[in-house]
Amino acid sequence: MTATTFDTWVRKRPAWAVIARKEFADHLLSARFIALLVIMGLVALATVYSAAVELRDVAPQATGQPGLFLQLFTVATDTLRLSFLQFIGFLAPILGIAYGFDAVNGERSQGTLPRLVSQPIHRDDVINGKFVAGLGIVGLTVVIVAVMVAGLGIFLLGVVPTGSELVRLVSWSLAAIAYIGVWLAFATFCSVVTRRAATSAMVSIGVWLVLAIFGSMIFELVAGIVSPVNPADPYSELDNLRTQISLSRLSPITLYQEASTVLLSPHVRTVNIVTLEQLDRAIVSRLTFGQSLLLVWPQLVGMVAATVVIFAIAYIRFMRQEVRA
Amino acid sequence: MSANTPLIEARRLVKKYGDKVAVNGIDLTVSAGEVFGLLGPNGAGKTTTILMLLGLTEPTSGTARVGGLDPTRDPLAIKRRVGYMPDAVGFYEDMTARENLRYTAALNEVPEDEVEDRIQNFLEEVGLADAADNPVGTFSRGMRQRLGVADALVKDPKVVILDEPTASIDPQGVAEMLELIRNLAHRDGRAVLLSSHLLHQVQEICDRIAIFVSGKVVAEGTPAELGARLARGQARFEIVADTSSDRLREALGADATVEGADGRWQVTIPSEQSKSLFRRLVDADIPVRGLVDLNADLDEIYRRYFQREEVKA
Missing domain, CATH: 3.40.50.300 (P-loop containing nucleotide triphosphate hydrolases)
Known part of the structure; x- marks a missing residue:
C-alpha cells in the first residue's frame, strides 16, 4: 500500500467538506448574511404585500379560480411596477456576488492561502469547498424568503396553496438557486483572477448592472446588425425579433425570467413569439407542472451549464496559479 | 530513526x-x-x-x-x-x-x-x-x-x-x-x-x-566552516586604534593589507600570524582600544560571498 492510498483510506471527512463547513459557518455568522437577508426579505414582503392587496379586491370573483396563490409572485402592481419574480431577478445576483467575490483573493490578502494549501488537501478542495458553502448559503436565503412570502400570502389572502402550487414554488426556488449560482461562479472566477477583493467586486457588480440595465439595449443593437429590419418586408421584422430573443438568452437574467415566469404561471404556454394565426381558436387552458417544466427545461439546463462552465474556468485558473502569485 | x-x-x-x-x-x-x-x-x-x-x-x-x-x-x-x-x-x-x-x-x-x-x-x-x-x-x-x-x-x-x-x-x-x-x-x-x-x-x-x-x-x-573556507589562509580582524594606516602596515609587515579610516581598520593577514597580531601591535606602540575577530562572523562571510558573486556577474 503506497503512502497516498493509505492516506485516502484513513480520511474520515473529505477535505472539501471540512472547508465548506467552516466557510458556511463564517457566512452564517457574517454581517453580509444578515444584511442580504433583510434586503431580500423587505423586497419580497413589499412586492407580495402589494400584490396581495390588489388580489384581495378581485378575490370574490376569483373564488375557486385555480392558480390564485401563485399570482402573488407574478403580479406586477401599479405602485411597484415589478413583480416579486422580477425583483428577485434583478436583485438576486448580488447574493451570488456577495458570497463569491472574495473567495480566493480574500484568502490571499489575509495570507491564509499558503497555509491552507500546505495542509494535506488537494488544491481544488479549497475552491470546491468554498463554492459549495456559497451555494448552501444562497439556497438557505432563497428558501427563507420563499417560505416567508408563502406564509404571508396564506395569511393575507386566506388561500392555502395546493400540492401542485407547492411543487411549482419549490421548482422556482431551485431555478432561482441555479440563477444565483451563475453569479456565484462568475464572482468566484473574478476572485481568482484579480488580486484585490475590491477589484473583483467592482468587475462582478459592473457586469451585473450592465446586463440588467443595458442588456436589452445591447441585444437590440446587435440584432439590428445581424438581421436588419427591411421596412418593406414584415418577415425581416420577425427575424429581427427572433434574433433579439435568441441573443438575450445568452444572459442568465433572461433565462431566469423565462424559467420563473413559466414555472409560476400555469397559463403561460410559450416563451417565444406567438403570431395571431397561432392563437386562432386556441383553447385557454392551464399547463400541468410537467408541461411547464418541459417548456423551460432548456433555460434551466442553460443556467446550470453556465454555472458549470464558468466555475470550471475559475477552477482551472486557480489550479494553475502559483501559490505566491 | x-x-x-x-x-x-x-x-x-x-x-x-x-x-x-x-x-x-x-x-x-x-x-x-x-x-x-x-x-x-x-x-x-x-x-x-x-x-x-x-x-x-x-x-x-x-x-x-x-x-x-x-x-x-x-x-x-x-x-x-x-x-x-x-x-x-x-x-x-x-x-x-x-x-x-x-x-x-x-x-x-x-x-x-x-x-x-x-x-x-x-x-x-x-x-x-x-x-x-x-x-x-x-x-x-x-x-x-x-x-x-x-x-x-x-x-x-x-x-x-x-x-x-x-x-x-x-x-x-x-x-x-x-x-x-x-x-x-x-x-x-x-x-x-x-x-x-x-x-x-x-x-x-x-x-x-x-x-x-x-x-x-x-x-x-557550519558557521565556523564557512568562515575558514572563505579565509583561504587569510584572517581578518578589525582594529580600533587612533593611528594611521601606514603605521599599521609597518607594524604588521608586508603580507598585511589595511583598509578603513578614522580609527577603524580592517586588516587581512596570513592565518599563521593571527596569534602574534596583538603582541605586534603592542610592540609597535599602537594604542589599541579594540580588536574584533571577523572570521566567524556571518556578516563578514555574507558580505564577502556577495562581493565575489558580484565580481563574477
Missing part, C-alpha cells in the same frame, strides 16, 4: 519561471534533530526552494525527497508530515487562535479525542495560552508568528519548515522565537529548515547554513 537520517534531501533542484531561473541546481540535506538555515537576500530563491520541497510548486528538474517521499508524486503524504509556516503567515482574523488551530487540525484529521489537548500544549509551548480565546485580529505581529509555529506543529510533524520566522518581530520576541525553534530540533528531534535574511539570528541557532545567492547555494557548512 537515528539522529542522522536525512529527512530532507534535494539534488540538483532547478526551477525556472519562463526564462528566469529562480533556483539553479541546489543540493541540500537536513537530518533529524538539526536546524538548517537558508540564508540569503530577498528573491534569492529560498521560498521557491521551500515550495518545491512541499510539493506546492513543481521543480523544472532535479529531485527532492522529504521523509523518503517525492513531493511531486506524493504531495498529500508530504504535507501530512511537514509543518510549514509561510512567510508573512496569516490567520482568519475573526476566529480565535484556538479556532484557527482547530481548523488546521480538522484539515489534518487529528483524532478528535487528541485535538484539544494538542492545541492547548502547543499554545502553551509558544506562550499564547492566555490569548488563546482572543480573535487573531487583536494579535501583534510577534504573536501571529508564534501562532504560526503552533499551527505548523498541530499535525505533530517530523519536519518543520519555517519561512522567515523572525522577520519583523521585536528583539524580545526574536529571542523567544529562536529558543522555540532550537527546542523543536534539539529537544524534540525534529528536522527544522528555516529561511532568513537576518544573519545574526541564523548564526545563533543554525547547526548548518546554506548561503543562497541568485538561486544558487554558494556555500554550505
Whole structure:
C-alpha cells in the first residue's frame, strides 16, 4: 500500500467538506448574511404585500379560480411596477456576488492561502469547498424568503396553496438557486483572477448592472446588425425579433425570467413569439407542472451549464496559479 | 530513526519561471534533530526552494525527497508530515487562535479525542495560552508568528519548515522565537529548515547554513566552516586604534593589507600570524582600544560571498 492510498483510506471527512463547513459557518455568522437577508426579505414582503392587496379586491370573483396563490409572485402592481419574480431577478445576483467575490483573493490578502494549501488537501478542495458553502448559503436565503412570502400570502389572502402550487414554488426556488449560482461562479472566477477583493467586486457588480440595465439595449443593437429590419418586408421584422430573443438568452437574467415566469404561471404556454394565426381558436387552458417544466427545461439546463462552465474556468485558473502569485 | 537520517534531501533542484531561473541546481540535506538555515537576500530563491520541497510548486528538474517521499508524486503524504509556516503567515482574523488551530487540525484529521489537548500544549509551548480565546485580529505581529509555529506543529510533524520566522518581530520576541525553534530540533528531534535574511539570528541557532545567492547555494557548512573556507589562509580582524594606516602596515609587515579610516581598520593577514597580531601591535606602540575577530562572523562571510558573486556577474 503506497503512502497516498493509505492516506485516502484513513480520511474520515473529505477535505472539501471540512472547508465548506467552516466557510458556511463564517457566512452564517457574517454581517453580509444578515444584511442580504433583510434586503431580500423587505423586497419580497413589499412586492407580495402589494400584490396581495390588489388580489384581495378581485378575490370574490376569483373564488375557486385555480392558480390564485401563485399570482402573488407574478403580479406586477401599479405602485411597484415589478413583480416579486422580477425583483428577485434583478436583485438576486448580488447574493451570488456577495458570497463569491472574495473567495480566493480574500484568502490571499489575509495570507491564509499558503497555509491552507500546505495542509494535506488537494488544491481544488479549497475552491470546491468554498463554492459549495456559497451555494448552501444562497439556497438557505432563497428558501427563507420563499417560505416567508408563502406564509404571508396564506395569511393575507386566506388561500392555502395546493400540492401542485407547492411543487411549482419549490421548482422556482431551485431555478432561482441555479440563477444565483451563475453569479456565484462568475464572482468566484473574478476572485481568482484579480488580486484585490475590491477589484473583483467592482468587475462582478459592473457586469451585473450592465446586463440588467443595458442588456436589452445591447441585444437590440446587435440584432439590428445581424438581421436588419427591411421596412418593406414584415418577415425581416420577425427575424429581427427572433434574433433579439435568441441573443438575450445568452444572459442568465433572461433565462431566469423565462424559467420563473413559466414555472409560476400555469397559463403561460410559450416563451417565444406567438403570431395571431397561432392563437386562432386556441383553447385557454392551464399547463400541468410537467408541461411547464418541459417548456423551460432548456433555460434551466442553460443556467446550470453556465454555472458549470464558468466555475470550471475559475477552477482551472486557480489550479494553475502559483501559490505566491 | 537515528539522529542522522536525512529527512530532507534535494539534488540538483532547478526551477525556472519562463526564462528566469529562480533556483539553479541546489543540493541540500537536513537530518533529524538539526536546524538548517537558508540564508540569503530577498528573491534569492529560498521560498521557491521551500515550495518545491512541499510539493506546492513543481521543480523544472532535479529531485527532492522529504521523509523518503517525492513531493511531486506524493504531495498529500508530504504535507501530512511537514509543518510549514509561510512567510508573512496569516490567520482568519475573526476566529480565535484556538479556532484557527482547530481548523488546521480538522484539515489534518487529528483524532478528535487528541485535538484539544494538542492545541492547548502547543499554545502553551509558544506562550499564547492566555490569548488563546482572543480573535487573531487583536494579535501583534510577534504573536501571529508564534501562532504560526503552533499551527505548523498541530499535525505533530517530523519536519518543520519555517519561512522567515523572525522577520519583523521585536528583539524580545526574536529571542523567544529562536529558543522555540532550537527546542523543536534539539529537544524534540525534529528536522527544522528555516529561511532568513537576518544573519545574526541564523548564526545563533543554525547547526548548518546554506548561503543562497541568485538561486544558487554558494556555500554550505557550519558557521565556523564557512568562515575558514572563505579565509583561504587569510584572517581578518578589525582594529580600533587612533593611528594611521601606514603605521599599521609597518607594524604588521608586508603580507598585511589595511583598509578603513578614522580609527577603524580592517586588516587581512596570513592565518599563521593571527596569534602574534596583538603582541605586534603592542610592540609597535599602537594604542589599541579594540580588536574584533571577523572570521566567524556571518556578516563578514555574507558580505564577502556577495562581493565575489558580484565580481563574477
